Amino acid sequence: MKPLTGLDTSSPDMGNAGAPLAPAQDSSYQTDATHQLRVEFTGSGSEYFRIWIVNLLLLMVTLGIYYPWAKVRRLRYFYGNTVVGGEPLGFHANPVKLLKGYFLVGVLFSLYSAAGKFSATAGFVAFLIVAALWPALLKSSMQFRMANTSWRGLRFGFRGSLAGAYRAVLPLFVPGMVILAALTQVADPEKPPLWYLKTLGVVLLVFVAVAPWLFWNLKQYQHNHYALASLQTTFKATLGSFYKLFFKILGIALLPLLLSGGAIGAMFYAMKAGGMQGRPSAGLIVILGLLPLAVMMALLVMVKPYAVARFQDLVWTRTGNTSLRFVSRLRFGALLWLTLKNWLLVILTLGLYWPFAAVALARLRLEAVTVKTRVSPDTLLSHVGAVEGDAAGEAGGDLFGLDIGF
Template sequence: MKPLTSPEMGNPGAPVVAAQDSTYQTQQPDASHQLRVEFTGSGSEYFRIWIVNLLLLIVTLGIYYPWAKVRRLRYFYGNTVVDGEPLGFHANPVKLLKGYFLVGVLFSLYSAAGKFSATAGFLAFLIIAALWPALLKSSMQFRMANTSWRGLRFGFKGSLGGAYRAVLPLFVPGMVILAALTQVADPERPPSWYLKTLGVVFLAAFAVLPWLVWNLKQYQHNHYALASLQTTFKATLGSFYKLFFKIVGLALLPLLVSGGAVGAIIYAAKTGGMQGRPSIGLIMIASLAPLVVMMVLLVMIKPYATARLQDLVWTRTGNTSLRFLSRLHFRSLLWLTVKNWLLVVLTLGLYWPFASVALARMRLEAVTVKTRVSPDTLLSHSGAVEGDAAGEAGGDLFGLDIGF
């Protein structure tokens, strides 16, 4: 199964798979095993890796990135201990470099086509967009095939067709954009039409976001494998929309409260004999209030979404033979986030490795695994297909966290 890691790794996950093979259930029907997840890394150890990677990236103008990534992942994986055994990461940096080169060529061709003509650039973009699901599948295969536990390599069983179905929600705002482009050439269109079209595209993308995330999680968590075992994913689309609305509500509440407070202050000033002219102090309060609200949102929303999403995804991954339990508390994660950001700012970024390690430890150790399948039983089952390193590169360049 996919290892839980920090955002620094770009791949939060959990390190065991759900059994679908009924033979495991009949072999030990009454056995019960709890696989404890620990993270043994330290900020001081990772700081040395991080600073060396940073310096070599600068000296080599970024060429060292595949080696830096492998060193980083090997450290985090090697310090992720499941049932007393660490994970391993075995990717070859040279293969990653070839994958990044291939993806770089694709984007160079896209850039060149855009300079040639707008139509050519748009067609090149469509080609790259069409390749993205294949890169997603390949990236998952590559990452899992190069991850091991107790000498066994993990695998990813997702199909290419499943990858395209997973990104299907992206076509909804895409169709709106294509429909709008057919009308752009009309010179009689008023400027307000373009604003309305942009608003429709934004709303369409906003509305399908939970659907897209659910599709991606379902595609990933239904196909993680170890030996002959494979995960299942039981979270519903409705549960993702429910979480989405909670996050939106949490984001809107401070805006409504601050807007009401500012309005009340201005109203009180007007009715208090200021003859409709608020003081400079009130103007400053009214101006700073949105900034304060945005800071609160940045601090609160991500920890809340991260904690609730991790709990939802991993608690709903499993079957009758195995169950994941994730209890990542929002308050603890919020406090850690505030602490990390303050120390990163005060140290001018030098605390970043320590923050990454602290976050990885909290997220990993919030997960426990209960299974009726003995870990020793898995040792007789092995085999995984290594994916294409270009997929791993593509996942990074598209900026999508495909591992959680």
Template sequence: MHEPSHDDTSAAAHSAAASDPDFPDTQPDPGLSPEARGAATPQLLKVEFTGSGSEYFRIWIVNLLLTIVTLTLYRPFAKARRLAYFHGNTLVGGQPLGFHGDPWKMLRGYLLMLVFAGAYGAASQFSPIGAMVAIGFFIVLWPALWRASLQFRLANTSWRGLRTGFTGSLGGAYYALLPGVLPSLGFIAFALMMQPEKGDPASAAPVAPPNGAMAVLGLSMLAMLLLMPLSLAWVKRYQHDHYRYAGEQTRLDTSVGSFYLLALKIFGVSLAVGIVGAIAAALVLLVFGGIGAATGQTGQMMLVGGVIAGLIGYGTYFVFTMPYAQSRLQNLVWGHTRSASLRCRSDLKMLPLGMLTLTNLLLVICTLGLYWPFAAIATARMRLSAVSVELDGDLSQWQTTAATGQADATGDAAGDFFGIDMGL
């Protein structure tokens, strides 16, 4: 639940949202008594982010130095400090979020991940087959680790004195990740088919792929492309169907088809941006080629033109394609997340996000990375300000009810024990 959420919604946006067919009419019945009418009026909670770049820079630079000095062992403590800062500066309805994760438990989870990485590295040194076995083992274990990460993050997040939670089952995690795992099995099969036979004197020389290997690779790539929207839909549904707070459990109220439609739109935008970027790059190369021919420095001018053309392509991706995908995905997922008594809305704009992303990129490059904390703060503020939360009924009343009968947190025990937090 660490995706950026909730913020400024004007009265005009509120009235426009009331006519949205995705949301029921929330206007109270004029025949109700004043007391009942007040109880039926939904509350609109603004989300504000109050963090500053200068404050976060001090946290970031200390975290970076200590992580380097301790050979990355300080990383869980750095993450705990970062999460505490971002949570504490995220205000929902004027009340800050809280993060209560124990960095020592997070260290335990981090060491577990290092063991997996070390096992893969050792296996790859002895045998490519061993490396494939290690990858396969990690794929099998990944859904359980992912679920534990969600449990840990949610169990250690609070608002107005109550902890949030995650109720997704272990079987549900495996089911949600299935469309993403299936193509990877094909890639593993292709890698195994490409291994030379033992004792082959020409094993070090390049050999033609065995029969069927390229077919397996092609089918795996095709399956990955076709299943990517389905995989994203199932992953987001597993996450957003199991967030819990004060007796409320959310659900993602949208179809798999909407993710495929979003994928088609992103592909269309990528294609259009790619064509425009290619034309611009070609014009730049043409101009610099002409300058080089006129000055007798064709090689140098073409090199400069190639660099500028590459920057144009890279810049158009950061200004248009990536912000379009990020903004539309956030609006789709958070705009359709709701429970019995709350509804989330998101209205993140592509162009402002794109210009901010490009500005952040240029400043990070110009400052050799030192602007990164300021970029992270600015991005968080924009993404959070695009989302709002609408609540029905008396918040304090259903909070009190939930506090007197706290939901069973046994399901979060595994994630809390291992302290696994993958930043999901």
């Protein structure tokens, strides 16, 4: 989803596609008046196409070294066209700092890959080192991105602690630790024993069972610590709400499978009841072969837009406090239609519609969000403060595919 939106939106929430204005904790800011700040996106596909094509060409010419500059150009465009309460956001990151960060994380990634090829034990030790460093990289990444994001000249901040980062991130690595630890006891990885396969199955089942908790735990750390001057966010979504949504998504994913299974069973029953003998016809074989493909397409088309829309609404509508709150109303039908349209046009244009799709998706997700506050925006101008984090954290989030979010 990252390349499609032009923003870092790998997670279903509005992390980098929403206005990161922080709710107030300080009651001295509160007033009787309610201010409603609309979020608008003013970018156009044709404008972003020029940025996108230049970035693509320079990435190829420089063999990827230009990536930090390409990323900064992209984010400056999307942030600069995200208007909150009539004022655009700003993005101020230094590409050189990002380049240093990417180089550092690239070295770590190379060492991990080399260790995994050397032996299972070396790979396990390297994985433990990555797991030990990753929470600090996440915290630094959050600080770096927020400190380089502004609204009306004010820089945002992230106040999560290092201990909180470890509590939020380390559980994500536990399944990998168990699998790699078990692998160190396998003599021939190409012919794993039955006990190892059973271990993989148990780990997979446990991971599926606790996945909503893992996601909620991470989002709680992120959304409890966004800040603007002395104001800070709180996150009020419950663990139960994450499990409830998870089961809804699972039900939608299983429905096409059940329908296809029922259709296949009905076909065979009709064949048997009609007394059909011998091999089935070529047309029936084609239908039975295409049916699973149609089911997979239905899963891809329906499940992801539903998950994105519902998680965005859940995460951001539950971010706020007595002074300020977000309201997200991203409609599943609108997102599904836009997804179908984007896929079709990207395929028909051999990828050239990609930047137009990114702009359309960003506009839909952004403009579904409204900020309601009892704090006058003018009051915030006298409260400035943000601490810039380490760019290596930002690089880590991109290279390993971790959803940093905002």
